[in-house]
Amino acid sequence: MSLVAPEFGHFLELAACDLATLGRCDLESVCLARLLGVMHRYHKYEASLQAEVNAALSAFLGHELRPLSPNKSSSSSSTDGSLVISVGGYDVLVAVVEYKRDAFAGCCDPHFQLLRELQMFWEAPERDCCALHAADACPALLLEVAGPLLRVSAAASLCANRVLSEPLTPFLHVLHVRDQPAYTARLLAALRALRTTVDDLVAHYSARVAQLPPASDGPTLRVRDARITLPYPLRDAAQFCDVEHLCDDKLLYMATHVRSSARVCVKFSRHAYGSDMHAAWAAAGCAPALLSHAQLPGGLHMVVMELLDVASGWQVLCALQRGADKDAAHSAALAALRRAHAQPLPCGSRGAHGDCRAVNVMVRLAPAPIGDAANPAWDVRFVDFDGAGAEGRRTYPPLMSTAVRWPAGVLPGEPLKQEHDMALLLAERGS
Numbered sequence: 405m406s407l408v409a410p411e412f413g414h415f416l417e418l419a420a421c422d423l424a425t426l427g428r429c430d431l432e433s434v435c436l437a438r439l440l441g442v443m444h445r446y447h448k449y450e451a452s453l454q455a456e457v458n459a460a461l462s463a464f465l466g467h468e469l470r471p472l473s474p475n476k477s478s479s480s481s482s483t484d485g486s487l488v489i490s491v492g493g494y495d496v497l498v499a500v501v502e503y504k505r506d507a508f509a510g511c512c513d514p515h516f517q518l519l520r521e522l523q524m525f526w527e528a529p530e531r532d533c534c535a536l537h538a539a540d541a542c543p544a545l546l547l548e549v550a551g552p553l554l555r556v557s558a559a560a561s562l563c564a565n566r567v568l569s570e571p572l573t574p575f576l577h578v579l580h581v582r583d584q585p586a587y588t589a590r591l592l593a594a595l596r597a598l599r600t601t602v603d604d605l606v607a608h609y610s611a612r613v614a615q616l617p618p619a620s621d622g623p624t625l626r627v628r629d630a631r632i633t634l635p636y637p638l639r640d641a642a643q644f645c646d647v648e649h650l651c652d653d654k655l656l657y658m659a660t661h662v663r664s665s666a667r668v669c670v671k672f673s674r675h676a677y678g679s680d681m682h683a684a685w686a687a688a689g690c691a692p693a694l695l696s697h698a699q700l701p702g703g704l705h706m707v708v709m710e711l712l713d714v715a716s717g718w719q720v721l722c723a724l725q726r727g728a729d730k731d732a733a734h735s736a737a738l739a740a741l742r743r744a745h746a747q748p749l750p751c752g753s754r755g756a757h758g759d760c761r762a763v764n765v766m767v768r769l770a771p772a773p774i775g776d777a778a779n780p781a782w783d784v785r786f787v788d789f790d791g792a793g794a795e796g797r798r799t800y801p802p803l804m805s806t807a808v809r810w811p812a813g814v815l816p817g818e819p820l821k822q823e824h825d826m827a828l829l830l831a832e833r834g835s
């Protein structure tokens with residue numbers, strides 16, 4: 405969800421802060437003390453919990469939470485608490501709360517109730533297909549309160565009002581745990597992140613509405629922009645256009661870089677990307693050119709690199725049919741790997757790829773073959789540097805695919821070695 409809106413990434417960063425980063429105003433806030441006092445108290449009735457926590461949360465967040473019917477034509481209130489703002493004539497749902505007297509009360513999952521309430525809000529006749537909903541992913545926060553437990557989730561409305569959500573915190577006990585300072589810090593950091601993100605979302609909608617035409621009295625029928633399903637950096641028309649998703653199961657895209665007019669590959673990685681090694685191997689002609697690398701709010705990495713497309717003759721090594729071509733391409737890949745392994749990194753060490761299977765090797769017949777026609781040369785580029793790094797320093801991730809026949813010595817938490825790269829590539833020769 406941190407790729408849907410940067411505000412969710414900022415929440416994750418703030419919630420990860422330790423107690424030392426919290427200011428005195430955060431720790432001594434009267435509104436915070438009131439919220440903690442209300443939530444740790446036993447409530448015999450859900451209505452009492454709802455009324456008291458709504459009031460305490462409103463004071464803490466600086467915005468009023470109140471029960472709301474998503475549809476103005478209905479007289480009943482379907483949400484326990486909602487934060488709705490009006491910007492430029494548009495009503496916007498920033499946060500919605502669902503209360504349960506305790507974790508086991510009721511037969512409905514509060515998370516799915518919240519998702520449906522978010523859908524109903526945007527499906528209401530007075531808002532359905534409005535310009536804002538058509539042009540924005542409409543990010544919102546979902547709060548589940550079950551007695552003394554609180555969980556915060558991120559949510560958004562994508563194409564055809566299909567909602568997407570992801571927890572930003574686990575269920576937190578909002579209790580006075582005086583002898584567990586680490587837990588107290590975690591709780592306070594999450595509450596501060598909640599308050600800050602509410603303000604960030606209000607600012608997001610204010611800026612977004614400023615780019616839209618004034619809201620009319622009735623709904624304006626519009627088709628929702630398909631770009632709202634893209635990661636938010638790719639929605640920036642000033643930087644990227646003609647964006648295409650390359651793999652359904654990967655955050656890998658093809659786009660035109662507006663400034664250079666070049667077609668590029670954009671990858672989003674959940675791991676610490678080995679950009680130094682990628683750049684070093686690219687300088688040796690063993691990887692696509694690395695154009696930029698940035699860490700996004702929330703910890704994800706965005707990498708823009710040279711596009712190796714089919715139109716230019718590139719294909720995955722494992723896609724070649726058995727025969728002389730595959731043997732020659734595989735031999736070229738082994739030679740390229742030896743050349744890449746010899747390249748020094750900025751830290752002075754040599755690099756190890758960590759997942760040097762044929763699926764991560766791109767090959768093509770060299771545009772200007774060297775040698776006779778019976779023995780053409782092959783260009784080789786290694787891709788996917790998510791787990792790459794300095795040999796002996798970078799370690800394998802804690803969760804590794806069990807479908808891969810890893811070489812001896814490849815174990816979670818163990819250091820990467822160049823011999824592992826070579827063993828992986830050799831094992832697929834002739835397969």
